[in-house]
Amino acid sequence: MSRILADIMGFGRQYLRSKVGAFFTFGFPILLIVLFGLIFSPSGTQKVSLPVQNLDGSSFSVAYLNELNNTTLVNIRMIPADANITNYINDNSLSLALQIPVNFGSKIVDGLGSNYSGPVLVTIYGDKSQSTFGTAVAAVQAASVSFNYKLSQTLPLVAPGVQGLKEGYQFLDYFLPGVVGITVMTNALFSMSAICAEYRQRGFFKLLATTKLRKYEWLISKFVFFSIILILSLLTTFAVASAVFDTHSTITLLSLVMIPAGAFLFVSLGMLLGVAIKDPESGNAVANAISFPMMFLSGTFFPLDAMPDFLQVVARAMPLTYFNNGLRDTMVYGNTGGSLINLLVVVVIGVIFFLLASRLMSWKER
Amino acid sequence: MSEGLIQVEGLSKHYPPDVKAVDDISFTIQPRQIFSMLGPNGAGKTTTVEILEGLRTPTSGTATIFGVDVTKDYSTLRDRVGILPQSFEPFDNLKPTEAVQYWAGLYDIKMTKSQANFLLERVDLTERKSVLSRNLSGGEKRKLGIALSLINEPELLFLDEPTTGLDPKARRDLWRLIEEIRKKGTTVFLTTHYLEEAEKLADDVAIMHKGKIVARGSPHDLIARYGKMTVIVLSGAGSEALREIRRRGIEATEENGDVLVPVKDPTEMRAIFQKISGIELQAKDIYTRRQTLEDVFLNLVGAKMDEGDLKP
Ligand SMILES: Nc1ncnc2c1ncn2[C@@H]1O[C@H](COP(=O)(O)OP(=O)(O)OP(=O)(O)O)[C@@H](O)[C@H]1O
Ligand SMILES: [Mg+2]
Numbered sequence: 001m002s003r004i005l006a007d008i009m010g011f012g013r014q015y016l017r018s019k020v021g022a023f024f025t026f027g028f029p030i031l032l033i034v035l036f037g038l039i040f041s042p043s044g045t046q047k048v049s050l051p052v053q054n055l056d057g058s059s060f061s062v063a064y065l066n067e068l069n070n071t072t073l074v075n076i077r078m079i080p081a082d083a084n085i086t087n088y089i090n091d092n093s094l095s096l097a098l099q100i101p102v103n104f105g106s107k108i109v110d111g112l113g114s115n116y117s118g119p120v121l122v123t124i125y126g127d128k129s130q131s132t133f134g135t136a137v138a139a140v141q142a143a144s145v146s147f148n149y150k151l152s153q154t155l156p157l158v159a160p161g162v163q164g165l166k167e168g169y170q171f172l173d174y175f176l177p178g179v180v181g182i183t184v185m186t187n188a189l190f191s192m193s194a195i196c197a198e199y200r201q202r203g204f205f206k207l208l209a210t211t212k213l214r215k216y217e218w219l220i221s222k223f224v225f226f227s228i229i230l231i232l233s234l235l236t237t238f239a240v241a242s243a244v245f246d247t248h249s250t251i252t253l254l255s256l257v258m259i260p261a262g263a264f265l266f267v268s269l270g271m272l273l274g275v276a277i278k279d280p281e282s283g284n285a286v287a288n289a290i291s292f293p294m295m296f297l298s299g300t301f302f303p304l305d306a307m308p309d310f311l312q313v314v315a316r317a318m319p320l321t322y323f324n325n326g327l328r329d330t331m332v333y334g335n336t337g338g339s340l341i342n343l344l345v346v347v348v349i350g351v352i353f354f355l356l357a358s359r360l361m362s363w364k365e366r
Numbered sequence: 367m368s369e370g371l372i373q374v375e376g377l378s379k380h381y382p383p384d385v386k387a388v389d390d391i392s393f394t395i396q397p398r399q400i401f402s403m404l405g406p407n408g409a410g411k412t413t414t415v416e417i418l419e420g421l422r423t424p425t426s427g428t429a430t431i432f433g434v435d436v437t438k439d440y441s442t443l444r445d446r447v448g449i450l451p452q453s454f455e456p457f458d459n460l461k462p463t464e465a466v467q468y469w470a471g472l473y474d475i476k477m478t479k480s481q482a483n484f485l486l487e488r489v490d491l492t493e494r495k496s497v498l499s500r501n502l503s504g505g506e507k508r509k510l511g512i513a514l515s516l517i518n519e520p521e522l523l524f525l526d527e528p529t530t531g532l533d534p535k536a537r538r539d540l541w542r543l544i545e546e547i548r549k550k551g552t553t554v555f556l557t558t559h560y561l562e563e564a565e566k567l568a569d570d571v572a573i574m575h576k577g578k579i580v581a582r583g584s585p586h587d588l589i590a591r592y593g594k595m596t597v598i599v600l601s602g603a604g605s606e607a608l609r610e611i612r613r614r615g616i617e618a619t620e621e622n623g624d625v626l627v628p629v630k631d632p633t634e635m636r637a638i639f640q641k642i643s644g645i646e647l648q649a650k651d652i653y654t655r656r657q658t659l660e661d662v663f664l665n666l667v668g669a670k671m672d673e674g675d676l677k678p
Contacts, residue, residue, distance in 0.1 A: 002474060003471060003472055003474060005471070006468060006470075006471020007468075007471070007472065009468065009471070010460065010464070010465075010468030010471065010472075013459070013460060013468075014457055014458070014459035014460055015459075017459040017498075018458075018459055202455050203451045203452070203453070203454065203455075204457070206416070206419075206421050206451055207449070207451060207454075207514075209420075209421060210419060210420075210421075210444065210447070210449045211444065211469070211472035211473055212444050212472060212473050212474055213472040363421075364420075364421045364422065365416065
């Protein structure tokens, strides 16, 4: 135990002093989050596309849509009048729609007469988590005020009603766990394969073999060290992401358990590569060859469902997929059950890699 | 044969297809000495040392240290043996004090900063104790390596080519350090391909060549046994002097105008000088040429020891 501690201290100090190591643990994920966040954030000045279903055939509804157009906040697109709006929204993955009811014209006629019975509601279907939602509501409100004033000056003839849609997630919510995932993967994988190659080349393994430190103790020390700094990395990346952007993900207890599990998996995989790799340069090349496809095929940047079938099969074979999904399940969707299953997969693969690595790795020469 | 501190019997290490890195060697090492394994590149020194350190498995033969079979129970020796591997380089990003404390921890030794600094003082690194190791000079790195190898206060210390690639000053510094370590009672197993180094430091030398030990003994013994004895050189004396000398029954040869008189037995030296001094000689200079391990090696192997090989 004290040997493991001694190794964590000794190794950790070296790792953090090598600027590359510190950058990949802390600088890299923050850089990714900020860059991608900026690239994919909707910019405030853009017009929002607003699909409208007009169930009313009167000229009043046409006039109302004119007012809406005049706000210059929205681009109006028409939804066929015979469509069922909720089905249409689902089928077309809309996060926004406006419905003008059947009795729009007749209610206004009634109101302008003496039969006023309150405003007629136009319904905004929207996902409140999206920035486009606020713009649409503002546009409909402005159009209604202006429409009412022109027709009656006093009576609120039309008013917006809001129908919330199931909240979707922004790209960043999806992306944040992915960034954490690739940070854990690259740090553990690259560091371990490079360390193994360097230690072999410079004779450090032989040197270690002559101390009392056991191989498994050394492996555990690396796992503990990377777990600690990667949890710190998760916390800082999360802090920066939530300070700069509007995110909906949360750090859960389970996500803090996922990190060591992922560190364990990728530290072990890195060591397994280190068994075969003889020099640091080829270590880097092999780690790249493994991590790059994994980065793109494991749902880091976009959901697996969006990929062709055969790639989805490939993705299922990637350990990072389970790590990413597990993090996302708990951090974004609050799906504890799903997260636990993914955690289990990560741990099982990790144990296999660990056992293989500690059996195959030799500090000695044959 | 008395029980040695290290006992090696019929040890071999073969690498496929047909490299006999170590080829059936046997030797015993007595405690509290500097034992030097001397040999050119590829002689099999490191292979032998690493078998003894439990880092390689021999193809055949046995090796024991303190009576412990190194192939089976090396782990029980960890407290008693110190190791400086060939071309040792310390961890780049640790300062010497930190490296010593780190290493001590791996031996279950709690070492305070001042204890670590004391050890560094012993290897003369006090002034550089707070410099990142990657900024140390080659000689300083080796000194740090020796400090690490001394952490467990070993009874036996392996130094595999500790001075290779160092400049003469750094080399002499290390020699002094190694002698001090021996004075404290530590047995030192030193490999080198510098004849001078073995001659200066070792009490006991084994000359290794192509996996075999070709000669064994103290530097003095080896020179006496394998060196072509001391030679009296009569510089520029010429062939007339040669005839005169031979006429008095003294064996001599001529080489580039010099007359060379070999002295087979050092006790004869006086008598020979007396005989020569009676001759009227026109020599520019008279001196004796002593033989070194270099000559021993040349005579044994028929080739010059491969010097140089300055590994970065
Ligand atoms: N792992 C190995 N596989 C194949 N051959 C090896 C291996 N290790 C050593 N050899 C060969 O064994 C021979 C002895 O090597 P060794 O390293 O013991 O020599 P050395 O005396 O230490 O030389 P140097 O002075 O260069 O360090 C060499 O011919 C070397 O090429
Ligand atoms: Mg060697």
